[in-house]
Amino acid sequence: MRRFTPWLFLLFLIITGCETHRLPLSTAPERASDLAASPSDSAALGIAESRDPTLGPGIEARRYTPLGGPIAGLDGAEMARFLAGQEEFEQQESIEEGLGPVFNEASCSTCHSGPVGGTNGRAETRFGRMVGGVFDPMTDRGGSLIQDHALGVVNTEHGAYTFVPEKVPREATVSALRITTPLFGLGLVDAVTDAALIALAQQEGRTSPSTAGTPHMVADKGMTRVGRFGWKAQVATLHTFAGDAYLNEMGVTSPDFPQENAPQGNSGALLYNPVPTLNNDGEAVEQFFDFMTFLGPPQRRPRNPHMDAGAAVFQQIGCANCHTPSMVTGDSPVQALSRKAFQPFSDFLLHDMGSLGDGIAQGQANGRQMRTAPLWGLSVRPTYLHDGRARTPNDAILQHAGQGRDARNRYLQLAPPDREALLAFLRSL
Numbered sequence: 001m002r003r004f005t006p007w008l009f010l011l012f013l014i015i016t017g018c019e020t021h022r023l024p025l026s027t028a029p030e031r032a033s034d035l036a037a038s039p040s041d042s043a044a045l046g047i048a049e050s051r052d053p054t055l056g057p058g059i060e061a062r063r064y065t066p067l068g069g070p071i072a073g074l075d076g077a078e079m080a081r082f083l084a085g086q087e088e089f090e091q092q093e094s095i096e097e098g099l100g101p102v103f104n105e106a107s108c109s110t111c112h113s114g115p116v117g118g119t120n121g122r123a124e125t126r127f128g129r130m131v132g133g134v135f136d137p138m139t140d141r142g143g144s145l146i147q148d149h150a151l152g153v154v155n156t157e158h159g160a161y162t163f164v165p166e167k168v169p170r171e172a173t174v175s176a177l178r179i180t181t182p183l184f185g186l187g188l189v190d191a192v193t194d195a196a197l198i199a200l201a202q203q204e205g206r207t208s209p210s211t212a213g214t215p216h217m218v219a220d221k222g223m224t225r226v227g228r229f230g231w232k233a234q235v236a237t238l239h240t241f242a243g244d245a246y247l248n249e250m251g252v253t254s255p256d257f258p259q260e261n262a263p264q265g266n267s268g269a270l271l272y273n274p275v276p277t278l279n280n281d282g283e284a285v286e287q288f289f290d291f292m293t294f295l296g297p298p299q300r301r302p303r304n305p306h307m308d309a310g311a312a313v314f315q316q317i318g319c320a321n322c323h324t325p326s327m328v329t330g331d332s333p334v335q336a337l338s339r340k341a342f343q344p345f346s347d348f349l350l351h352d353m354g355s356l357g358d359g360i361a362q363g364q365a366n367g368r369q370m371r372t373a374p375l376w377g378l379s380v381r382p383t384y385l386h387d388g389r390a391r392t393p394n395d396a397i398l399q400h401a402g403q404g405r406d407a408r409n410r411y412l413q414l415a416p417p418d419r420e421a422l423l424a425f426l427r428s429l
């Protein structure tokens with residue numbers, strides 16, 4: 001049974017009822033010279049406008065999709081899928097539904113919350129060891145991802161067994177935290193073509209070679225794709241991430257991820273797995289996928305001259321070389337996601353961040369390489385950087401090393417008013 005959510009219903013009316021009253025919107029300034037308001041597709045920005053009866057004739061008010069709401073421009077069927085997806089995303093799985101034997105939390109929204117789909121800053125641990133200069137994820141010891149919860153005592157036909165949370169083994173030489181990332185607007189990121197990301201990397205190689213990024217080529221359902229999700233861009237599609245997270249965060253197997261995680265690498269313990277058969281037929285994965293696909297992007301704060309000055313500084317000192325202000329999606333079966341401009345402030349490419357890297361190699365990404373973190377929605381985040389070490393955007397900037405060092409140094413040399421303007425701009429994203 002779906003719960004009735006009055007604001008979503010209202011929003012639905014606003015979105016579907018007021019097509020003709022849309023205003024042109026201002027988009028992220030790409031260059032200082034671009035600061036004049038430019039028309040853009042409101043659907044891409046997740047913004048719906050409508051007539052406000054309290055305003056005088058000829059005056060339009062903008063209505064913003066609240067954070068955690070669906071992207072504007074969905075049809076009724078898509079809206080229904082968003083709502084059903086959100087419900088599954090919030091659902092606590094039970095042992096009978098396949099939770100565990102080891103897991104991190106029992107629902108997606110335990111970590112992706114504040115509002116649903118965001119992040120509460122929950123961190124998880126990865127580990128491994130260096131052997132002759134090569135990273136070993138120690139899969140035989142449950143690496144690289146720790147599952148820090150377990151079912152405890154279970155009684156099965158093979159007898160009783162106690163599942164305990166995984167720990168970083170003594171032999172590990174690398175261990176790193178990664179915080180939960182927010183999922184707002186990721187349907188747009190999913191709809192960007194591989195070719196666009198490869199072209200962006202080539203363009204960076206020509207125009208800003210010292211900070212140029214690398215596409216993370218990953219295997220995805222039998223294809224080689226450009227990864228873009230996760231702190232290392234280690235996953236190419238939202239659909240794959242949904243199945244991956246279901247298994248690795250919650251211990252629930254599904255058709256694309258049928259193999260249960262062996263607790264601390266001990267596959268013998270799986271004899272006592274209370275639900276050894278495939279845990280989910282894939283329906284829940286489709287629902288997580290729907291929720292994330294239709295989840296709207298964060299809204300930018302209304303602009304003012306101070307923020308606009310900060311946007312120019314952002315461009316001038318080279319932040320925008322990696323934190324790409326604007327991107328365009330390819331064709332999508334979802335009208336609201338098809339050929340839309342959006343403002344993630346990331347190139348979704350890997351960069352050598354020197355000492356800031358987390359030391360974990362994953363796919364083709366080495367220990368120093370990290371994905372440019374998208375800056376949209378920055379102001380509603382509890383902590384920053386992959387391990388949450390930074391309490392403020394200022395702290396996060398000061399930690400940039402490797403390919404980010406020069407921009408950090410230019411930031412340090414800014415006159416105080418320019419630095420203030422830059423930070424005001426970041427808070428507006």
Ligand code: HEC
Pocket residue numbers: 104105106107108109110111112122123124178179180181182183228229230231232238241242245246249250288292
């Ligand atoms: C225990 C906390 C936790 C739970 C539960 C959890 N996640 Fe996450 N999620 C994370 C963390 C941490 C990351 C960053 C992972 C990384 O890059 O290593 C993440 C990243 C993601 C991303 C990539 C977003 C981006 O910025 O590229 C997606 C998509 C995602 N999670 C979906 C889900 C779904 C769907 C579920 C439920 C099936 C789920 N997560 C459950 C903690 C969690």
Ligand code: HEC
Pocket residue numbers: 211317318319320321322323351353356357358370371372373374375383384385386387393396397400403404407408411
């Ligand atoms: C060489 C590419 C590069 C440049 C240049 C760069 N960044 Fe970053 N930025 C990154 C990467 C990669 C991360 C994620 C690093 C991590 O968490 O390990 C990041 C993270 C951040 C974060 C934290 C976001 C989060 O989600 O936690 C902020 C804020 C930020 N950058 C702002 C800036 C600003 C402002 C500038 C200009 C002074 C800048 N960056 C220049 C690549 C870059």
